[in-house]
Amino acid sequence: MAIYKEFDIQPQNSAESGDVISNIKDIVSSGMWAEGAASITTFFTSSVQSGSSGDYYLDVYSSDTATDTQAKPQFSVAYGHFNGSGSLGRSGITGNRAAASIYRQLSQTLLGPGEDQFTFAGSGAHIKPKYVYAISVSRQQLREKMDPGNWELKIGTRRFIDDSGATTNPAVNQGGRVFNIVSGSIQSGTAVIKHTATEQFGGAYGLFYPDLGMLVFNGPIINTSASLGTVTTINTLGGNNDKFVAKIKTGAYFQSRREEVVTSQHYFCRVPNKEFNFSSNPTFATASDGSFTQATFFKNPKTFITQVGLYNDAGELLAVAKLSKPLLKSYSREAIIKVKLDF
Amino acid sequence: MGFLNNTTVTVDAILTKKGRELLAQGSNAFNITKFALADDEVDYKLFDVTHPNGSEQYGAVIENMPLLEAFADENHVMRYKLVTLPKNTQKMPIISVQPATVHFTAGAGLVQPPITVAPSTANVSDNSYTFILHDQTITTMVVQNPAGGQGGGGATTPFFLGDDDAPNSKTLVAKSVRLQVKPLAASAGTSSKSTQLTIVGNDTGATISITVKNSVVLGTGNQTLFP
Numbered sequence: 001m002a003i004y005k006e007f008d009i010q011p012q013n014s015a016e017s018g019d020v021i022s023n024i025k026d027i028v029s030s031g032m033w034a035e036g037a038a039s040i041t042t043f044f045t046s047s048v049q050s051g052s053s054g055d056y057y058l059d060v061y062s063s064d065t066a067t068d069t070q071a072k073p074q075f076s077v078a079y080g081h082f083n084g085s086g087s088l089g090r091s092g093i094t095g096n097r098a099a100a101s102i103y104r105q106l107s108q109t110l111l112g113p114g115e116d117q118f119t120f121a122g123s124g125a126h127i128k129p130k131y132v133y134a135i136s137v138s139r140q141q142l143r144e145k146m147d148p149g150n151w152e153l154k155i156g157t158r159r160f161i162d163d164s165g166a167t168t169n170p171a172v173n174q175g176g177r178v179f180n181i182v183s184g185s186i187q188s189g190t191a192v193i194k195h196t197a198t199e200q201f202g203g204a205y206g207l208f209y210p211d212l213g214m215l216v217f218n219g220p221i222i223n224t225s226a227s228l229g230t231v232t233t234i235n236t237l238g239g240n241n242d243k244f245v246a247k248i249k250t251g252a253y254f255q256s257r258r259e260e261v262v263t264s265q266h267y268f269c270r271v272p273n274k275e276f277n278f279s280s281n282p283t284f285a286t287a288s289d290g291s292f293t294q295a296t297f298f299k300n301p302k303t304f305i306t307q308v309g310l311y312n313d314a315g316e317l318l319a320v321a322k323l324s325k326p327l328l329k330s331y332s333r334e335a336i337i338k339v340k341l342d343f
Numbered sequence: 344m345g346f347l348n349n350t351t352v353t354v355d356a357i358l359t360k361k362g363r364e365l366l367a368q369g370s371n372a373f374n375i376t377k378f379a380l381a382d383d384e385v386d387y388k389l390f391d392v393t394h395p396n397g398s399e400q401y402g403a404v405i406e407n408m409p410l411l412e413a414f415a416d417e418n419h420v421m422r423y424k425l426v427t428l429p430k431n432t433q434k435m436p437i438i439s440v441q442p443a444t445v446h447f448t449a450g451a452g453l454v455q456p457p458i459t460v461a462p463s464t465a466n467v468s469d470n471s472y473t474f475i476l477h478d479q480t481i482t483t484m485v486v487q488n489p490a491g492g493q494g495g496g497g498a499t500t501p502f503f504l505g506d507d508d509a510p511n512s513k514t515l516v517a518k519s520v521r522l523q524v525k526p527l528a529a530s531a532g533t534s535s536k537s538t539q540l541t542i543v544g545n546d547t548g549a550t551i552s553i554t555v556k557n558s559v560v561l562g563t564g565n566q567t568l569f570p
Contacts, residue, residue, distance in 0.1 A: 003424040003548045004377045020375070267356075269378045274427070276380050278435065280548030281423035283387040285435035290466050292435070294390050296401070299431060304385045304405050307413065309421040310356060310375045315473075315516070315545075317417040318362035318375055321354040326385055326405050331430060338353040339378075343366075 004311060005275065007267065021266040029150075032141050032258040033074055034062050039255035040074060043248055049073075050242075055087060055098040057136075058241045060248070073138050077248070078102045079230070079240035081131040081219075082117060086231050086238035093235055099131070106134055106216060110178075110209060118207065118216060121180050126203035126220040131232060133222055133244050137213035137256075144260035146210045148179060152186050153215070154251030155244075156226035159185045162208040163197060181206035181215060186255070262342050269308055269337040276329055277301045302330045308339055359417040380425040384410055424548040428467065436467040436547035445540070447482065447524040449558040459487050461519035462542050462551070469544035474520045478538035479513040481557045482525050488518040490545075516545065526561040533560055 010018030031038035045058050046065040059073035079086060080103030089095015107116050119128050135153075137146060148164035162179040180197035182205060197204035205225070206217035223230040226247045231238025248254070278284070278301050285292055292298060304326035310319040321339045329335065358366065365372040385405055394400040414420050426436075440462040447455060462472055471490030476482070527536055535558035543550045 002427045002546065004379050006377045007375070009376070267375065267378065269380075271380065274430070276425040276427055277430075278426040278428045278432065279382050279385075279387070279423060280426055280435070280550065281382050281385060281387060283385070284423075285437075287437070290434035290437040293387055294392060296392055298433060301432075302390070302402060303425050304382050304402065305380045305425065306384050306410055307381045307420060308354065308356070309379045309381060309424075311377050311379060312365070312374050313376050316361050316365070317359050317421055318365060318373060319356040319358050320413045320417070320420045321356035322410055322413040323352060323354055325410060326382070326408060327352065328402055328406055329380075329425070335352065339356045340353060341356045341358075 002275075003280075004315075005269075005271075019268045019270065021268075024264045024266060026262050026264065027259060028262050029147050029257050029259045032137065032146065032151075032256040033254075034072065034141070037062070038257065039253060041252050043245065043252070043254075044071070045245060046073075054241060055096065055237065056102060058245050059138075060245060072140060074141055075135050075137045075213075075254075077241055077244050078106075078134045078136070079131065079219075079238075079244065080104075080106055080134060081232065083130065083234075085234050086131065086236065086240050088235060088237050090235050095235065099238075099240075102134070103132065106132065110207075110212070110214065110216065118218075120207065120218045120221075121197035121204040122200040122202065123198075124202035126218055129203065129219045129221070131219035131230070132206075133217040133219055133240075135215040135217075139213075141258065142213035143258050145258065146208075146213045147257035147259045148208070148210045149191055150186065151256035152253070153248070153255075154253040155222065156247045156250055158183060158225055158251075159253075160205060161186055161191055161193070162210075163191075163193060164208075164210075177209065177211060179208045179210070180204050181208050181217065264340050264342045267310060267339040267341065269339060271305070271329060271335045271337065273331055273334045276305070277303055277331055279303045300331065302328060305329055305335070305337070308337055310339065310341070357413050357415055359415055359420070361417050363415075379421060381421045381423055382425060383420065383422050384408070385423075426548050432467070434466040436469070436544060436549040437465045438462050438469075438472075438542055438544055438549045438551040439465060440542060440551060440553055442553075444553055445482075445522055445555040447557045447559050449535075449560070451524075452559060453524055453526060455524055457521045457523040459519055459521050460540065460542075460553070461488070462544075464544050464547055464549060467547050469546045469549070471516055471518055471545045473543040473545055474515045474517060475541040475543070476513045476515075476538065476555070477541070478511045478536075480511060480525070481527070481536050481538045482555055483523045484513055484515060484520050484540075485523070486515055486517040486519075487521040490516050490518055522555065524557065524559055526559055527557055529560050534558060535560070 007019040009020050010016045033040050040062045044061040044064045049059045057076045057078040059076050061071045062074050063071045065071045081099035082103050084097035084100030087099035089097040153160045161184045163182045164179045182193050184193040203218050228243045230240050306326050308321045309317050389404045445458050476484045537556040539552045541552045
């Protein structure tokens with residue numbers, strides 16, 4: 001007589017089969033945008049957000065915040081200038097110097113100690129530019145990391161991808177931290193690069209940090225390529241964030257996948273024929289004397305499993321799994337229910 | 344020729360609130376060692392022994408029903424557990440308890456003796472019970488006769504409690520418990536308060552609930568008021 005059944009737990013390196021298999025790791029990839037969508041084709045900003053912190057960055061949504069109260073930012077864009085040009089303020093003059101703050105924040109986060117300016121691949125005058133544009137994917141959409149080789153962003157009329165070469169092989173460059181942003185497309189299923197980063201005249205388009213979900217664009221190069229009209233005048237509010245978002249809206253395409261490693265445990269709940277054939281369900285027996293509500297259950301009881309509870313020694317319910325439909329159990333039936341618990 | 348039906352079913356589990364709490368405390372605190380099965384949502388009155396297609400279809404209505412997704416609140420799942428009993432069992436275990444209701448009367452005030460609640464299980468025996476007092480502002484509950492010589496630990500409440508009840512509820516595992524009168528704070532219109540004491544057999548899964556009523560209301564100067 002029992003309502004609990006102990007798992008046969010064997011050490012992880014044991015040759016014996018057990019009921020619990022631990023530490024199973026799976027790489028799960030999915031569309032990165034709202035509700036798992038693989039791409040966004042419409043882009044919106046919020047007047048509330050832009051009114052408060054728009055000088056620093058703009059949150060970009062995939063639906064109109066004026067009509068969709070549930071809309072969440074998908075990514076943010078920011079303009080950064082090493083000296084703060086294109087924003088109000090400078091040394092000795094009142095102003096938040098938003099562009100300088102953003103640039104220094106990016107360099108402090110993404111560059112190594114002792115480096116204070118981004119250096120891009122390629123050759124020419126703009127491999128070490130004074131200003132950059134950045135895209136930072138929101139934490140909720142990114143989860144763990146952006147999937148290298150599986151994103152494409154259109155700014156204006158030009159399409160951008162990375163040069164990881166990992167489009168069809170997610171195991172490529174696991175240890176890598178930064179790739180070049182290049183002109184190209186993944187629409188054919190594999191990455192088609194127009195010009196490699198080193199071939200790019202004037203300097204490469206940018207850098208891609210998959211683990212941080214960040215794209216840093218070479219300011220002068222993207223300014224020319226997308227005709228942004230970046231304002232780099234000292235102590236002047238240039239509205240560069242708005243200009244960058246406007247060109248993303250014109251491009252109307254941002255496709256991306258995210259990746260995360262899911263660790264799971266599998267519990268094999270073995271239900272032998274002689275066990276779990278009776279129920280404490282109040283409709284199984286009468287409340288007055290406990291006799292079965294169905295006379296046919298005598299010596300041939302039948303139960304229907306709808307859920308599995310996983311417990312610790314103290315009898316505390318730690319996890320629960322539901323079946324998609326009731327599973328018949330009787331003395332002539334056995335079942336193995338594999339319960340997968342993700343962490 | 345046909346294909347054999349391998350009966351392995353794979354399902355995804357979710358952590359309960361308790362599971363998340365223990366996981367946050369570290370991997371040692373989160374240690375699953377056993378499982379139980381339940382048949383919540385099933386009404387065995389739908390088992391139709393008059394089905395025109397015969398005995399194979401008696402349970403068809405139940406087997407074909409869709410099920411709700413799992414709830415993370417452990418108080419709302421695994422309510423009716425499946426039990427392993429001898430095949431020739433004729434009657435399911437039933438818990439009976441004396442007294443059938445508990446009432447701390449206003450007349451006896453705070454000096455009335457504690458009441459022992461000692462359930463017993465008919466047809467099949469239980470070695471211990473889980474006592475769930477839904478609102479411990481009404482009475483105090485302590486272990487009278489511990490389970491297996493040990494003190495009454497706190498299992499997760501394996502029975503339906505509303506969110507409003509959970510913060511006030513108290514759970515003990517024991518063979519019997521003792522209820523002691525507790526003065527109710529005076530408030531306008533309050534002459535008594537009631538709650539439920541749910542008792543679950545830890546071996547059989549059988550359940551019963553009794554009503555606990557307290558009419559001892561304190562007035563100013565800690566004097567017992569008589570309605």
